[in-house]
Amino acid sequence: MTAPTQTVVNKPPFDAGRAAYLALNFVLLFFLLAPIAIVLVFALNPTPYISFPPVGVSLRWFQKFFANPEFINALLLSLWVAGCVLVLSIVIGGACALALTRGNLPGRTILTAFFMSPLMVPAILTGLALFQSFLLAGIGRPVWGLILAHTLVAVPYVIRTTLAVLHNFDRRIEEAAAVLGASPTRVFFEVTLPLIRPGVFAGGVFAFIVSFDQFPVSLFLVVPKGETLPVVLFNYMKFDLDGAIAAASMVSILLALSVVLVLERLIGLKAYVKL
Amino acid sequence: MTTITAGIPVSRPKPIARPTPIAWLLAPALLLFVLFFVLPFGVMAAMSVFSANPVTNPNAFLTTRHYERFIFDSAGIYHDALWATLRIGLITTIVSLLIGYPLAHWMARMQSRLGHALVLMAVIAPMLTGIVVRTFAWMTILQDKGVVNTLLLQWGVIGKPLPLMYNEFGTVVALVHIYVPFMVLTLTGVIGRIDERLEQAARSLGAGRLRAFVEVTLPLSLPGILAGSLLVFALSISAYVTPSLMGGTDVLTLPMLIAQQVGTSFNPNFAGALGVILLLVSLAIVVAYNRILARLSGEQGLA
Numbered sequence: 414m415t416a417p418t419q420t421v422v423n424k425p426p427f428d429a430g431r432a433a434y435l436a437l438n439f440v441l442l443f444f445l446l447a448p449i450a451i452v453l454v455f456a457l458n459p460t461p462y463i464s465f466p467p468v469g470v471s472l473r474w475f476q477k478f479f480a481n482p483e484f485i486n487a488l489l490l491s492l493w494v495a496g497c498v499l500v501l502s503i504v505i506g507g508a509c510a511l512a513l514t515r516g517n518l519p520g521r522t523i524l525t526a527f528f529m530s531p532l533m534v535p536a537i538l539t540g541l542a543l544f545q546s547f548l549l550a551g552i553g554r555p556v557w558g559l560i561l562a563h564t565l566v567a568v569p570y571v572i573r574t575t576l577a578v579l580h581n582f583d584r585r586i587e588e589a590a591a592v593l594g595a596s597p598t599r600v601f602f603e604v605t606l607p608l609i610r611p612g613v614f615a616g617g618v619f620a621f622i623v624s625f626d627q628f629p630v631s632l633f634l635v636v637p638k639g640e641t642l643p644v645v646l647f648n649y650m651k652f653d654l655d656g657a658i659a660a661a662s663m664v665s666i667l668l669a670l671s672v673v674l675v676l677e678r679l680i681g682l683k684a685y686v687k688l
Numbered sequence: 689m690t691t692i693t694a695g696i697p698v699s700r701p702k703p704i705a706r707p708t709p710i711a712w713l714l715a716p717a718l719l720l721f722v723l724f725f726v727l728p729f730g731v732m733a734a735m736s737v738f739s740a741n742p743v744t745n746p747n748a749f750l751t752t753r754h755y756e757r758f759i760f761d762s763a764g765i766y767h768d769a770l771w772a773t774l775r776i777g778l779i780t781t782i783v784s785l786l787i788g789y790p791l792a793h794w795m796a797r798m799q800s801r802l803g804h805a806l807v808l809m810a811v812i813a814p815m816l817t818g819i820v821v822r823t824f825a826w827m828t829i830l831q832d833k834g835v836v837n838t839l840l841l842q843w844g845v846i847g848k849p850l851p852l853m854y855n856e857f858g859t860v861v862a863l864v865h866i867y868v869p870f871m872v873l874t875l876t877g878v879i880g881r882i883d884e885r886l887e888q889a890a891r892s893l894g895a896g897r898l899r900a901f902v903e904v905t906l907p908l909s910l911p912g913i914l915a916g917s918l919l920v921f922a923l924s925i926s927a928y929v930t931p932s933l934m935g936g937t938d939v940l941t942l943p944m945l946i947a948q949q950v951g952t953s954f955n956p957n958f959a960g961a962l963g964v965i966l967l968l969v970s971l972a973i974v975v976a977y978n979r980i981l982a983r984l985s986g987e988q989g990l991a
Contacts, residue, residue: 423763430897434794435794436788437790438790438794438925441787441790441791442791442807442810444787444865445810445813445814445865445868445869446810446813446814446827446877448814448822448826448829449813449814449822449825450827450833451825451828451829452821452824452828454886457826464783464839470868487689490764496799496803499751503719504716505716505720506717508712508713508717509714509715509716509717511710511713512710512711512712512713512714512717515708515710516707516708516710516711516712516714517707517708517711518707518714519707524714527721528717528721530893531725532727533960533971533974534729534967534970534971535922535925535926535943535966535967535970536926537926537928537943537946537947538729538732538946538963538967539728539788539958540726541732541946541950541960541963542728542731542732542963543728543730544950545725545728545732545735545956545960546727546731546732548741548956549731549742549743550736550742550743551744560808561720561723561724562783564724564843565720565721565724565725566719568717569889570810572717579899589953590845597768622816625818626817626818626819626821627820628818628820628821628927628928628929629929629943630924631929633947633950643818643819643820645821646821647929647933649828650823650824650933651933654824654827654828654831658824659824659828660825662820662821662825665818665821666816666817666821669816669817670816676723684707
């Protein structure tokens with residue numbers, strides 16, 4: 414690796430050091446982005462096995478993906494779980510963040526760190542610990558257990574984004590509403606909630622993606638025939654590497670992206686404009 | 689947990705208000721965390737010292753044999769797995785640092801706002817695609833009929849496909865790609881806070897560009913290097929998907945061993961012991977990471 418050397422912006426006609434520095438960084442950017450672009454190429458390439466260079470453009474892998482009930486059931490389960498996680502983590506995380514900033518609770522810093530801790534622990538161990546608990550409790554591996562497990566690792570994102578908004582919150586707006594005669598409930602629903610909404614929903618987008626792409630937490634908590642999409646893809650990839658996986662990858666990338674865009678359109682942008 | 693219910697402030701210099709009714713909004717999160725986080729990890733620790741499932745098996749007894757099995761390791765697999773986990777974690781961390789530093793430096797020192805936003809997006813975009821998808825991408829690139837081998841064969845550089853996958857090399861490449869964004873984001877923050885004028889001063893005093901970087905910017909960014917490295921290390925030693933798909937039969941890491949104990953050997957008690965060991969290793973790293981970040985922000989406050 415050549416060391417990055419350029420920091421001072423002086424403008425000679427040609428600067429070899431600067432050029433090398435830029436070239437290196439563009440190579441690194443290529444390393445980051447090319448693999449994702451390659452997935453798209455293979456999703457559209459019609460050859461039966463992953464082969465390079467691509468020979469044409471077809472949708473046969475998308476057809477194979479959508480014609481396979483195993484993929485579709487997994488996709489629907491993943492969407493259902495991620496949707497539930499989105500709603501649950503918004504409610505639980507938003508409420509938690511409000512309590513942390515407005516509740517006058519002692520030990521706030523420790524509490525906040527505690528609610529962030531699922532991000533600090535290896536996710537596969539969270540899955541293992543829950544698997545063992547379900548085993549001891551003798552409840553099998555229910556879908557609600559999976560949903561709550563995903564919610565646990567998604568809630569910290571909502572708490573974090575909501576806390577960030579609450580941090581910059583001008584409480585005088587609430588006080589003004591109260592002075593003008595609004596009841597505390599009305600202040601909450603008509604002033605506080607709309608103001609923290611962007612933070613809560615930004616966290617919700619993260620929560621959805623965390624759940625939709627979740628693998629380590631799901632691994633031990635899904636049952637055969639009731640697996641989420643990442644788990645089905647993982648099992649398929651152990652034996653078969655064809656374009657169907659690429660198509661499935663594209664579908665999940667596009668779905669995650671469209672959820673982000675839809676939420677942004679529906680709530681995000683408007684809320685930001687209001688702010 | 690008791691700190692929440694005990695609303696009476698004890699020995700605080702400043703009188704603080706009692707918890708307001710809004711504090712009750714903490715209840716759902718607290719319930720979720722106790723039932724799905726605190727309790728399960730307690731269960732995991734408990735399972736690791738029982739011979740069998742203590743609920744269904746009346747003959748289950750307390751034992752340290754799962755830990756002994758790991759420590760004495762008659763077959764030599766567990767120590768190898770632990771060593772492989774740490775080795776892969778370490779190499780991944782070093783390569784991530786070598787790749788992440790130039791990008792972070794570039795981002796931190798970029799004048800144009802648009803450029804900064806574009807690079808930031810490029811760094812974050814891979815994070816928004818799942819681990820399984822990104823590992824798949826690397827399988828298509830590194831397998832025998834993958835992109836790299838096909839191109840090298842076509843150009844006549846090699847006679848037969850290079851073994852780029854189903855070994856530690858492939859595992860590390862994919863892990864680096866997955867975790868380098870964390871390195872970049874940690875480093876950018878730290879490099880961005882280093883006063884650029886320090887390096888300019890060194891240069892105006894006659895230091896070359898390289899020397900100014902090596903003697904000024906690099907030492908000042910050491911805390912960021914340490915923090916980013918600890919983060920990537922903690923993440924990569926707990927990775928499961930990538931080593932098991934990219935490593936083939938060549939690689940066995942601690943998380944893979946845990947999955948094996950749950951899935952094929954069905955020994956949740958031994959899995960629990962392995963889990964406790966992995967947890968202790970990664971918690972030690974995370975605590976160190978938090979210490980460094982806390983000290984960094986403390987210094988920032990003084991400056």
